[in-house]
Amino acid sequence: MTTEPVRTKRRPLLIAVAIAVVLAVVASVVVITLTNVAHQQRRESLSVLKDERLTALVEARGKVQPAVNSYLAAYKKARNVPATQEEAxxxxxxxxxxxQQAINSARTALSNVQAGNGAGGEGDTMPVAAAQLAxxxxxxxxxxxxxxxxxxLFEGLFREDAGCSGLFVGSKxxxxxxxxxxxGQAAVPCREAVNQLKQSKNISYVEFARTLDNEIAQLExxxxxxxxxxxxxxxxVRLKDEYVKKIDDATARNATDAEYLKIADELKAVNTRIKNNRSEFDFAAKRYLNGxxxxxxxxxxxxxxxxxxxIKHHDAVIPIRVQVVKDAIDAELAE
Structure with a gap:
């Protein structure tokens, strides 16, 4: 008769253990289901990224260069009417x-690619490839x-009465x-314009501005x-006239040999200075003209x-990086 109470006490414990097991199984099923859903969503996101967003990215970039060329041609044509910078x-x-619309569209396309990239799983190469493309x-x-x-600013640097046009002052x-x-006076406004050009987001303009700044310094x-x-x-010339007079005076006084030798030494020193001055002049003049x-x-x-x-660099690199992203997506989808 002593076993009945024990059986009664164990029943709630067994029920609790059973419930815990059931909950653990349910939780495992939920985790597996959520993992499968997330995996499926990831696959769908990658497919959209490859088939739609990367395609839109490439198409958007293809519209940028024609828009650049169209603007440059239009501005230059307007400036050559002639017209001021403001009118052009x-x-x-x-x-x-x-x-600007083409640039904005390209930036939007890039944002969409970045949004569809996601973190990926451990060891996935696609996020890294997408970041490099971006x-x-x-x-x-x-x-x-x-x-x-x-x-x-670049186009107007050497136009008449603007920017750096005053650097060429030889005939004036x-x-x-x-x-x-x-x-020196002309270099002031020129440097102001050059320093503005150094702030450009285009590296070719920046490098040109730096080189031009150095060339201005060399000219000066x-x-x-x-x-x-x-x-x-x-x-x-003044010294030559003085020495001609000094020699004439020495001759008139029937000067000593020592006095003549002293004058000769002085003339040698002057001739050395003339020779060095001529070399410096020729060197600087040649480089000034070359500049x-x-x-x-x-x-x-x-x-x-x-x-x-x-532009050729970007045209070569970007398509390769687009393809690398596509290959990385294919590899992840194949897993």
């Missing part, structure tokens, strides 16, 4: 707006935006010192050297070489 910007406003794509958009935004100066003075240095050499030459002659090529290279190379 007004007359190319339509093309400018169309470019970096390259963003760099391209920033470069094109900087190209358009800074174009009026009567002396080399006057040329150096005029150059060479202009100072040639001006000083010209002044030294005038001093040498002036090289300006047109420096400007032309911005578009013909540097910007063209930058």
């Amino acid at each position: 910007e007004k007359n190319s406003a339509k093309e400018r707006d169309e470019f 970096d390259s794509y963003q760099a391209y958009l920033d470069s094109m935006e900087g190209l358009v935004e800074s174009y009026p 100066a009567a002396t080399l010192r006057e040329r150096q003075t005029l150059l 240095s060479h202009a100072e050297t040639t001006a000083k050499s010209e002044e030294n030459y005038n001093e040498f 002036v002659k090289g300006m047109p090529a420096l400007v032309d290279d911005v578009f013909s070489k540097n910007i063209s190379a930058d």
Whole structure:
């Protein structure tokens, strides 16, 4: 008769254990179901990313470059009427707006790709590939935006009475010192414009501005050297007249050999100074002229070489990174 109470006490414990087991099984089923749902959602998201969002990304980028070219052509045409920078910007406003729409659409397409990327699972390569694509794509958009935004400033740098046009003052100066003075005055507004161009988001403009800034400094240095050499030459002409008079006086006095030797030594020293001055002048003058002659090529290279190379780089890299993302998606979907 003593076993009955024990059986009664164990029943609630057994019931509790059974309930716990049932709840654990239910929880496991719920976890598995949620995992399957999340996995399915991930697969659907990846499919949309590959078939729709990446396609939209590529299509949006394809509209940017034509919009850039259209704006640049419209602005340059308006500026050559001739027109002021403000008038040219007004007359190319339509093309400018169309470019901005293309950029905005491309940025939206990029945002959609980033939103559809997701974290992925441990070891998944797709998020990393998508991040690399985003970096390259963003760099391209920033470069094109900087190209358009800074174009009026770049295009107007060497126009008459604007920016850096005053650097070429050779024919306006009567002396080399006057040329150096005029150059220094012209360099002030030029540097202001160059410093503005250094803030561009387009790296080709920035590198050009830095090179031009250095070229201006070189011109100023060479202009100072040639001006000083010209002044030294005038001093040498005066010294020559003094020594001619000194020799005539020595001859008239029947001076001693020692006095003649002293005059000869002084003349040697003057001749050495003249020779060194001539070398400095030739060196600086040659580089000054080369700097002036090289300006047109420096400007032309911005578009013909540097910007063209930058665009080719992006045209080569971005499609590869798009394909890498697609391959990573296919690999994850195949698991």
